[in-house]
Amino acid sequence: xxxxxxxxxxxxxxxxxxxxxxxxxxxxxxxxxxxxxxxxxxxxxxxxxxxxxxxxxxxxxxxxxxxxxxxxxxxxxxxxxxxxxxxxxxxxxxxxxxxxxxxxxxxxxxxxxxxxxxx
Numbered sequence: 001x002x003x004x005x006x007x008x009x010x011x012x013x014x015x016x017x018x019x020x021x022x023x024x025x026x027x028x029x030x031x032x033x034x035x036x037x038x039x040x041x042x043x044x045x046x047x048x049x050x051x052x053x054x055x056x057x058x059x060x061x062x063x064x065x066x067x068x069x070x071x072x073x074x075x076x077x078x079x080x081x082x083x084x085x086x087x088x089x090x091x092x093x094x095x096x097x098x099x100x101x102x103x104x105x106x107x108x109x110x111x112x113x114x115x116x117x118x119x
Contacts (some may be wrong), residue, residue: 004016004017006022006023008023008024008025008029009023009024009033010024010029010030010032010033011025011029013025048085051082051084051085052082052085052086052087052100052101054080054081054082055080055081055082055085055086055100056100056101056103057080058076058079058080058081059081059100059103059105059116060103062079062116063103063116063118067116067118068115069115070108070113070114070115071113071114071115071116072112072113073112073113073114074112076105076114081100081105083098083105086098086099086100086105087099087100087101090104090119092104092106092117092119094106094117097117099119102118102119103116103117103118103119104116104117104119105117
């Protein structure tokens, strides 16, 4: 019976797989290939993910200090909250709110103030 050869996607070397599902010649090649793939994806998403993560971190910290308090738009912007880079809109009892992971911003009756809502 002749050996079935495969080509390693990272190094393009030919190898004989030990398992039928093996795609890489070595585990190190598999890890390096997947890390390079993830790094490329993170670079493509970085322009959006970075402001979302910063906003989330700041909202989380402010919520822990006082969950009932309202904050002025300029204060939130100064803390690093980006009002244009939220992850999704979430339906709440207050209507659809922009959300940064598990925190949302509720606009108050005075449009310059927001309350942080934990989802």
